[in-house]
Amino acid sequence: MTLRLTQGSLRHANGVDALRHIDVQIAAGEQVAIIGPSGAGKSSLLHLLATALKPSSGDIEVLGERAWHVSARQRQRLRARIGLVHQAPPIPPRQRVITAVLAGKLGQWSLGKSLLNLLHPLDVAGARAALARLDLGDKLFAHCQQLSGGQLQRVGIARVLYQAPEILLADEPVSAMDPVLAGHTLAILSRHARERNVTLVASLHAVDLALAHFPRIIGLRDGQILFDCPSAEVSRDKLDALYANEQLQSPAPAVAPLIVQIPRC
């Protein structure tokens, strides 16, 4: 098992339970989508799997290692093999796109090489290749603050592609893109994962995109898994149960006016 979360729970500092007793097992090379309403805990689950957050209870095992039972140094080395695409790309606005992309390999480069890269980019061709797969090859030397939201998200994805991790986790990777571009980008991610046997786990808002590009769907609601099945088995009922929201009910149908017959005497 590449990713195994056993009875994982996450409690935020303010006492709110983000995840409750989740069991997830993902094999190498699988492609999984996580869907669910806002606030269900999709980001928290991905951050748990990326070893960004420590579970309040339960155990997480990544690439055969129990992530929180090894030394910090080993965990850092483990993290270099996991790539997380953040929902809001954590890139300083004044940085150039090429530096932002090349930062993907910082977990693998030595200190000297990393610092030298700041002065002069060391692998222009590699960065260009990563960007070209996302149709951003011409923006190599632009500043990140000059890009639109969707372009910035693609730079974040390019950084993780350049990192070439064994596990690729994506937190709402296409939220700022129009539907056509979103579908195109997800297809690229999917193809990349298939070609290199990379495990891909993505959380998505758009259910149709999830169903179209991912063979396995996990439905998350209120910090618990509602269903975990192949995408062909995701039915209308399951989706309704997932996204049901009593407070957003449509107005009750108009009641037929009561006609009172007042007898004329």
Added chain:
Amino acid sequence: MLKADSRDPAAWPRLLLTLLALALLWPGIELSELNLGVLLQADSQNEMGRFVSAFWPPAHDQAFLQLLFKATLQTLAIATAGMALALLLAVPASLIASRALSLSAASRGGVPSLPGRLLRWPIRGLLIFLRSVPEIVWALLFVRAVGLGPAAGVLAIAITYSGMLGKVYAEIFESTDQRPAHALLQAGSGRLAAFAYGTLPNVAAELLSYTVYRWECAIRASVVMGFVGAGGLGQQIDLSIRMFAGGEVASMLLTFLLLVLCADQLSRLLRWRLT
């Protein structure tokens, strides 16, 4: 794919900039005779060590403390009197120099006519000149002109700070919304009235805040000017350093730090209360 595109466009500028910096660094070090090692040399460490060891205990005999108290009061008085005189000069200068009172600007969208701009230039130039010469140079000049003592300090602060205050006031007037004043000017009111009713209410808080902050700076400046004979705490510190009286220097430095702290708190209180 264009071959030229693989070259980092920032490579050349960065290289040139680095070479320029190195080219300037070498003569710079030569000219300033920079030698950090002098701080670590045995004999200068001995010298400093002896001086610093004389700091303890700080002098605290009765006569000296009285002298210290008088000197502190003198410093405060120099700063306050200097600021008062500075305001006397700065307020009219800022009103004349600021475009906020320009009659021609009212009907031209905030940009004064050419005569309007030309006539304001001399005053602006004067204000810039007054604040560009460091206040201690003024202090030195006034000490030569009117003799040692606090009078030189007061005049030096008055001159420099009138330039600073005048320029900043003029800028504050111009940075606020000009339309109320313009409306009044176009309705026929006099310039000062239009200013008082249209601009002043908006900027009063910022003006007060800046003035109180400058008063606090004036206190530090008075101490520094004392080194050239303009009275106050600074003059005493200079005398004590020359006499190698480490204990006295220590007491005075502590008093100075305390003074600056109190002035900082007072200025915060005033700014909070009055704005």
Added chain:
Amino acid sequence: MRRLINLLLTAAIALSVVASFAYLELDLAELGSANSLKQMGSYVQRFLSPDLSAGYLKAIVHGSLETLAMSALGTLLAALFGIVLALPAAGRFGWPLQSAARLLLNGLRAIPELVWAALMVLAAGLGPNAGTLALALHTTGVLGRLFAEALENTPPQPAEAIRLQGGNPIVAFCYGTLPNLAPQLLAYCLYRWENNIRMASVLGFVGAGGLGQMLYVSLSLFQEAQASTVILAMLLLVFLVDWLSAWSRQRWVNA
């Protein structure tokens, strides 16, 4: 109630102004009298014909370059030491180091440059070295505090993301925090350089070299013509640095 307090405060301020004049026993009437003004007038007149001979101009140029070098190197050293001290002062290495760093920075900046210069002249002898060290020490306190505040206000997400990828803390700082911080740091350095060029001119009064020393000497020898040339050179230097600083700010900070 609020009006009453404000009125009392205003009255107190007015009273303190009057008291200041009284305490100093400043005789403004005496200062403004015809005799005194005539004296000041003739003093000023001696400044109106500056000495522009070739030999003296060479000395002025050398003094100006010395002053420029003092201010620039002092600010540069202060920036380096400031960033080193700002990291603990912003709490990156724990609470005890933070208190110690803040104490050190506050101490360095509370003592004015002129006092530092007097002390450095004692330690390093007369000359521009004392001035450079004095400026460096004082400005380290100022810049260190400003840098620490800027460091506390930068968003931590970029650096955290790099740590999450397996990068070590140094690399996370350089790639994640520094790009956000660098324009702000540069702006502070330029602003202090503008201030330091004015101070560098003046530190010479206590023997720290540069134009200040020339001014002090010429005024003490009552050579007003030479003194006015030095003042003109000081003004030119201040304008030059202000212009360079504004250009640099435009080019690298506002972009």
